[in-house]
Amino acid sequence: MPEALTSQQIAAALRYATDWLGVYKEQVNALNVYPVPDGDTGTNMHLTMQSIRRELDTCDEDSMPSVAKAIAYGGLLGARGNSGVILSQLFKGFSEAIRDQKTVSPDTLKTAFEQASRLGYAAVMKPVEGTILTVAREVGTGARRAKVSSVEGLLECALKSGQDALEKTPDQLPALKQAGVVDSGGQGYLYILQGMLAYLQDKPLPEAPKIESYAGQQVEHEEFGYCTEFLMKDCTLPIEKVRELVAPYGDSLLVVGAEGYVKGHIHTNEPDELLSTVARHGNMVRTKVEDMSEQHTEILSMAGASTRAEEDLPQSGLVAVASGYGLVKVFRSLGARVVSGGQTQNPSVQDILDAAKSVTAREIIILPNNKNVIMAAQKAAELLGDHVKVLPTRTLGQGMSAAIGFSSFSSAEEQLESMQDSASRVTTLEVTRASRSVELNGLDIQEGGVIGLKDDELVFAGDTPEEAVLEMLKTTFTDQTVATIFTGPNVDQEQIDALMNTLQEQFPDLMVEVHAGGPDLYDYLVTLE
Structure with missing residues (x-):
C-alpha cells in the first residue's frame, strides 16, 4: 500500500x-428521517459526488492544485440538498489541506479530515449532533489518533472511528431512535470513504443491497414546506451578509461559497420572495424548490412498491424531465416522476433509468421535453424494455400539454397518439441570454444579450426580456390563444407587472396565467395553446 497518494x-x-x-x-435514501426532511439524502450526496467527478475529468490530474480546485468547485456547483451542501464543505476543507502538497501522506490526510470537519461545522448556523457533522468530526479524530505509516491504514482507522460515531447517532437524535435507523448523511459520508479505501485495495463494486423499508414512512411534517436552493455568481455581498439576509425566511439554513460562487439552502414557506430578494445581489445561476410533502409522498410510494401485488399496479406511469420549481410542480401535479434537468443540464441515461425504475406501474411513458435529452431517454427505454415508451417532446411546453392528457388507467399505446397530438398544438416561447456573440438567422447576437426562441428556433435578439415576449407574441397570437407564462429567478415583480400591463393593452383578448419558477437560465417561458 502507498505511503502517500499522488x-x-x-x-x-x-x-x-x-x-x-x-x-x-437507495439504502442511504431509505435511512432518511425527520428532522432533516430532504427525503433523498443518498441521491443528493451522489449528485454532489458526480459533480466533483465531472470536474476531475476535465482538470490537470498531474497538478495537486488543479485536482484540489476541481474537488472544491465541483462540490459546490453540484451540491444538492442539506446533505449535499454539507458534503461540499467537507470536501472544500479536504481540498484546502491537500492543495499545496506534492503528495498526500498519512499526516496530510489527517489534516484534511480535520479541516473537512471544521468547514462542515462552520457552514451550519445551528449544528446538530447525531448527524453527518458528528460522523465527520470523529473521522477526523480517528485519523489524528492513528499510529500508522500507510494511507490505507489511516483510512481504516478513520472509518472505524466514524462507524463507531454513526452507531451512536440514534442516542443523540430521538427521531433516529424512534425510526430504528442511523443518520443517513453520516452513513453516506462513510460509504464515500469506504469507496476510497476500496480503490486502494482494488476491491470490486458490491451488489446493491435490497431495500426492505424506508424510515421516511415515520417522518413528521415540519413547519416549513419547501426545500429551497440557489446558486449565484458575481455576488455583491459577503457570504455572512447573504446568510443574514436569508435566515429570517426559515430554517435548515446553509449558505456557503467557493471559487466565486455562493450556494444557499433553506427550508421555507416563501420560496418566491426569498429567491427574488437574493437575486438582487448577484446573478442567479440555478435554483431548486422542492415541496417536501410531495417528497414524502414519493418516499411512501417507493416504500410500498415492493409489497404491491401486480394486479394493484396502475397501468401506466409518467416520467418527465424538467427544471424550474414551478414547472416541476406542474408535472408532479399531473402524476409525473420528475427528473431534474433540461437546457445546459441534460440528465444522464442513468438519471432517467433511476427515475423510471422508481415508478410503480406496468408501463411507463417518458417525456424528455428537450431535443438534447431525447436520445438519452430513448437509450434508457431501450435498456428497460418494451414496457417503456418515449414520447419525443422537444420543449417543456409540449411536455406539459402531453402530460395533461396522460391517464394512469390507460395503456401507453392507447394514449401516445393523443398525447403527441396535444403536444403538437403547443407553441413554446423561450426568453434567455446568449452564451456567445454570433450572427445567426439574420440576427446580430451579442454575448449576454436577450434572445428569444420559438419552438427551439432562434427568432429574436434585442434589449429586454419583455420586448422578446411581445415581439414573438405578435407572430403567434390568435383570438383563441391562451398563454401560460413561467417567470425565471432573475425577473422581478416590477418587470412582470409591466409586462402584464403591456400585454393587456396590446392583446386585450389574450388569456394569461403567470407562475413563478420557470427554468433557471430563462427570463420567461411561455406556452401558447
Whole structure:
C-alpha cells in the first residue's frame, strides 16, 4: 500500500468512491428521517459526488492544485440538498489541506479530515449532533489518533472511528431512535470513504443491497414546506451578509461559497420572495424548490412498491424531465416522476433509468421535453424494455400539454397518439441570454444579450426580456390563444407587472396565467395553446 497518494490517485479514488456511493444510494435514501426532511439524502450526496467527478475529468490530474480546485468547485456547483451542501464543505476543507502538497501522506490526510470537519461545522448556523457533522468530526479524530505509516491504514482507522460515531447517532437524535435507523448523511459520508479505501485495495463494486423499508414512512411534517436552493455568481455581498439576509425566511439554513460562487439552502414557506430578494445581489445561476410533502409522498410510494401485488399496479406511469420549481410542480401535479434537468443540464441515461425504475406501474411513458435529452431517454427505454415508451417532446411546453392528457388507467399505446397530438398544438416561447456573440438567422447576437426562441428556433435578439415576449407574441397570437407564462429567478415583480400591463393593452383578448419558477437560465417561458 502507498505511503502517500499522488494527485492522480486522489482523483481516481474519488471517482471510485462516487461509484461506491452509487451502489448504496437507495439504502442511504431509505435511512432518511425527520428532522432533516430532504427525503433523498443518498441521491443528493451522489449528485454532489458526480459533480466533483465531472470536474476531475476535465482538470490537470498531474497538478495537486488543479485536482484540489476541481474537488472544491465541483462540490459546490453540484451540491444538492442539506446533505449535499454539507458534503461540499467537507470536501472544500479536504481540498484546502491537500492543495499545496506534492503528495498526500498519512499526516496530510489527517489534516484534511480535520479541516473537512471544521468547514462542515462552520457552514451550519445551528449544528446538530447525531448527524453527518458528528460522523465527520470523529473521522477526523480517528485519523489524528492513528499510529500508522500507510494511507490505507489511516483510512481504516478513520472509518472505524466514524462507524463507531454513526452507531451512536440514534442516542443523540430521538427521531433516529424512534425510526430504528442511523443518520443517513453520516452513513453516506462513510460509504464515500469506504469507496476510497476500496480503490486502494482494488476491491470490486458490491451488489446493491435490497431495500426492505424506508424510515421516511415515520417522518413528521415540519413547519416549513419547501426545500429551497440557489446558486449565484458575481455576488455583491459577503457570504455572512447573504446568510443574514436569508435566515429570517426559515430554517435548515446553509449558505456557503467557493471559487466565486455562493450556494444557499433553506427550508421555507416563501420560496418566491426569498429567491427574488437574493437575486438582487448577484446573478442567479440555478435554483431548486422542492415541496417536501410531495417528497414524502414519493418516499411512501417507493416504500410500498415492493409489497404491491401486480394486479394493484396502475397501468401506466409518467416520467418527465424538467427544471424550474414551478414547472416541476406542474408535472408532479399531473402524476409525473420528475427528473431534474433540461437546457445546459441534460440528465444522464442513468438519471432517467433511476427515475423510471422508481415508478410503480406496468408501463411507463417518458417525456424528455428537450431535443438534447431525447436520445438519452430513448437509450434508457431501450435498456428497460418494451414496457417503456418515449414520447419525443422537444420543449417543456409540449411536455406539459402531453402530460395533461396522460391517464394512469390507460395503456401507453392507447394514449401516445393523443398525447403527441396535444403536444403538437403547443407553441413554446423561450426568453434567455446568449452564451456567445454570433450572427445567426439574420440576427446580430451579442454575448449576454436577450434572445428569444420559438419552438427551439432562434427568432429574436434585442434589449429586454419583455420586448422578446411581445415581439414573438405578435407572430403567434390568435383570438383563441391562451398563454401560460413561467417567470425565471432573475425577473422581478416590477418587470412582470409591466409586462402584464403591456400585454393587456396590446392583446386585450389574450388569456394569461403567470407562475413563478420557470427554468433557471430563462427570463420567461411561455406556452401558447
